[in-house]
Amino acid sequence: MHKEPKALIIHKTTWGDYCLLGFRAERIATEARPGQFIMVRPGDNLHPLLRRPISIHSVLDGVVEIYFQQAGIGTKLLGQKEKNEYLDVIGPLGKGFHLDDSLQGKSVALIGGGRGIAPLYFLAHKLRDLEALPRIYYGGRTINDIPLRKKFEEEEFEILLTTDDGSFGSKGQVTDLFHVSLQDFSPARIFACGPEAMMQKVSRIALEKNIAAEFSLEAIMGCGFGACWGCVRKLKNDTQEEWSKICEEGPVFPGEKIIWQEEEQ
Amino acid sequence: MTDLSVDLGFLQLKNPVLTASGTFGYGVEFTPFVDLNELGGFVVKGLYFHPRPGNPPPRLVETASGLINAIGLQGIGVKRFSEEILPRLKDFDTALIVNVCGNEDEEYAAVTEYLDKQEGIAAYELNISCPNTKRDGRCPALSPDTTHAVVSLVKKTSKRPVITKLSPNVTDITEIALAAQEGGSDGLALANTFLAMAIDVETRTPRPANVFGGLSGPAIKPLTLRMVYQVAQRVQIPIVGIGGIVSGNDALEYMIAGASAIEVGTANFVDPESTKNIIRDLEAYCRKNGIQSIEQIIGTLKV
Numbered sequence: 303m304h305k306e307p308k309a310l311i312i313h314k315t316t317w318g319d320y321c322l323l324g325f326r327a328e329r330i331a332t333e334a335r336p337g338q339f340i341m342v343r344p345g346d347n348l349h350p351l352l353r354r355p356i357s358i359h360s361v362l363d364g365v366v367e368i369y370f371q372q373a374g375i376g377t378k379l380l381g382q383k384e385k386n387e388y389l390d391v392i393g394p395l396g397k398g399f400h401l402d403d404s405l406q407g408k409s410v411a412l413i414g415g416g417r418g419i420a421p422l423y424f425l426a427h428k429l430r431d432l433e434a435l436p437r438i439y440y441g442g443r444t445i446n447d448i449p450l451r452k453k454f455e456e457e458e459f460e461i462l463l464t465t466d467d468g469s470f471g472s473k474g475q476v477t478d479l480f481h482v483s484l485q486d487f488s489p490a491r492i493f494a495c496g497p498e499a500m501m502q503k504v505s506r507i508a509l510e511k512n513i514a515a516e517f518s519l520e521a522i523m524g525c526g527f528g529a530c531w532g533c534v535r536k537l538k539n540d541t542q543e544e545w546s547k548i549c550e551e552g553p554v555f556p557g558e559k560i561i562w563q564e565e566e567q
Numbered sequence: 568m569t570d571l572s573v574d575l576g577f578l579q580l581k582n583p584v585l586t587a588s589g590t591f592g593y594g595v596e597f598t599p600f601v602d603l604n605e606l607g608g609f610v611v612k613g614l615y616f617h618p619r620p621g622n623p624p625p626r627l628v629e630t631a632s633g634l635i636n637a638i639g640l641q642g643i644g645v646k647r648f649s650e651e652i653l654p655r656l657k658d659f660d661t662a663l664i665v666n667v668c669g670n671e672d673e674e675y676a677a678v679t680e681y682l683d684k685q686e687g688i689a690a691y692e693l694n695i696s697c698p699n700t701k702r703d704g705r706c707p708a709l710s711p712d713t714t715h716a717v718v719s720l721v722k723k724t725s726k727r728p729v730i731t732k733l734s735p736n737v738t739d740i741t742e743i744a745l746a747a748q749e750g751g752s753d754g755l756a757l758a759n760t761f762l763a764m765a766i767d768v769e770t771r772t773p774r775p776a777n778v779f780g781g782l783s784g785p786a787i788k789p790l791t792l793r794m795v796y797q798v799a800q801r802v803q804i805p806i807v808g809i810g811g812i813v814s815g816n817d818a819l820e821y822m823i824a825g826a827s828a829i830e831v832g833t834a835n836f837v838d839p840e841s842t843k844n845i846i847r848d849l850e851a852y853c854r855k856n857g858i859q860s861i862e863q864i865i866g867t868l869k870v
Contacts, residue, residue: 351784352634521624522625524836529597534621
């Protein structure tokens with residue numbers, strides 16, 4: 303974990319609300335693993351106050367990339383940062399996706415919804431390094447919500463695209479396409495990141511097909527490194543006394559540990 | 568050479584910068600950012616006798632230059648703290664202050680009695696003011712009588728100095744401060760968070776889930792600063808100022824108003840290196856103004 307108060311932004315691309323920023327942070331880039339995140343200050347002033355947790359999208363040659371959606375006051379401010387400005391970041395934080403040599407030569411499904419695609423790009427590269435065979439399922443509400451499709455295609459990843467309104471790729475939800483595709487596709491593991499409802503559906507499918515699955519959860523965080531206890535969530539093996547900190551024990555958890563919000567009610 | 572040390576009477580600090588309970592974990596979380604030896608001291612997360620689950624999420628809501636939290640004092644209890652955390656903290660050359668909580672007065676005393684048997688603790692901060700543990704935010708610090716009762720009970724047995732942390736959610740905080748002083752409190756910490764809430768207008772649900780939480784951060788600084796000034800006029804025991812401190816300037820305001828030391832809270836999340844930057848700023852201020860000892864500025868407001 304390192305604090306880089308002056309990480310130079312070296313490139314920026316935006317597509318509507320979505321923003322891709324690359325910044326120089328050697329130590330974070332060297333240590334980062336897929337599924338980990340950074341805490342970034344959205345601005346230089348005291349409002350908004352807190353850092354924002356953002357997934358690491360990629361690392362290459364000392365440059366860290368983040369991909370995020372400008373949704374609230376913090377991410378909107380962050381989206382106004384320009385090339386040659388600085389970011390104040392802390393990272394890498396949390397535990398990433400669980401990767402091991404057993405995935406070599408195996409098919410793996412990566413399922414991303416909207417901005418949830420962010421950590422899966424880094425993951426896809428790491429899986430390729432491990433000689434696993436990642437297939438990416440990437441869905442959004444409309445064509446505007448899946449701007450990273452070209453990046454995956456240009457790098458010749460196998461990618462399946464869906465939009466809820468049918469404006470690009472298959473019409474419907476990414477989970478539907480994934481479910482249908484399992485008739486002739488048997489991934490050894492599933493990695494998913496996206497809206498809670500999407501991940502819950504993936505979890506159900508994984509359980510039904512008996513495939514190990516991991517999910518990257520979102521939470522509002524105060525510190526990002528385990529000190530404030532603000533981001534907790536009750537997981538299946540948690541005792542009454544101790545809930546899990548998403549920042550420290552996650553944000554990636556195996557499906558069998560997660561109590562989905564719908565089940566809770 | 569500037570002398571940043573402050574003498575609270577019951578406790579000598581190498582500088583006036585402490586950390587506020589609940590914002591600094593158990594200290595160990597911050598070692599990647601801050602050399603704990605450089606701090607005046609640090610106050611660890613509130614401890615009840617037994618472990619506590621805390622409140623359901625969401626627990627945090629950001630407001631204008633502020634943060635509402637309803638963590639609910641999730642914590643590991645005195646036994647695990649003593650066995651797992653204390654051994655990791657004992658080699659730091661700084662004042663370790665343990666924030667002590669209780670559901671009843673007797674629990675506060677049970678916590679300090681248990682901790683009295685452990686080494687490496689400099690003082691207790693009696694948390695009689697957390698707004699999150701009961702739904703309507705009630706706590707002993709809301710009345711002089713209940714404040715006096717719990718402080719005097721703990722003081723009867725405690726082998727270590729006691730700093731009583733007061734609530735700002737009262738009509739006249741000076742009355743509560745005087746009650747704590749009469750109860751035998753060695754010092755006062757002013758103040759805990761302000762009872763607050765926010766609402767998600769789309770879902771019409773409260774944020775945090777607990778409905779109420781405690782507001783901290785720069786938004787509250789002028790309010791607690793005023794309280795520190797008011798209390799400093801009335802009590803003889805030292806005051807630790809807390810509330811929205813993010814800079815050396817903020818710390819200086821509290822000290823000029825009458826605080827002998829300060830605690831950095833929410834700023835630890837914004838910048839985990841805040842404490843060391845504030846210490847550096849205090850040193851620079853003293854050097855620039857020819858102040859030999861920082862104690863010379865305590866309570867020097869010219870009205």
